[in-house]
Amino acid sequence: MRYYAAMLHMLDVEKNKKVLPYHIEYLDKLDQQGKVFGRGPFSDGSGGMIIYIADTLEEAQYMAENDPHVLEGVRRLELKEWEIWKIS
Template sequence: MAYYAAILHMADAEKNLTFRPHHLAYLEELEQQGKIFAKGPFADGSGGMVIYMADSLEEARELAEQDPYVKEGVRRLELHEWKMARV
């Protein structure tokens, strides 16, 4: 299991409120499956980030691309494997 950071850049602020409930419901479902490590919006309103837990980049990409925000063009996806540093 690895961590993958999905940076969700705001692409269409007008659609954001419309699809927010669908986005949150999707992430809640994945949280219940143990696929989400962390999530939240950026304070400046430019988007947000979801940290997925997945077995591969391909799995993480499938999860991220099924997010209603991504599917509906509300957010632009940028995905990277994340090596969490323990302090």
């Protein structure tokens, strides 16, 4: 199991308002399947980030690219593997 950070950079603020409910519904379903570690918007309104839990980059990419925000061109996707460091 690996973690992948999907940064969703805002491209269209007005269209975002229309697509947002579908984006949240999509993530809720993935969250129920244990595929989301964390998610939320950036406080400056420039987009948001989702941390996906996946076995491979391809699986994470599939989930990220099928997000309604990405499919509808509302946000630009940037996906990177994220390593969690434990601080003691």
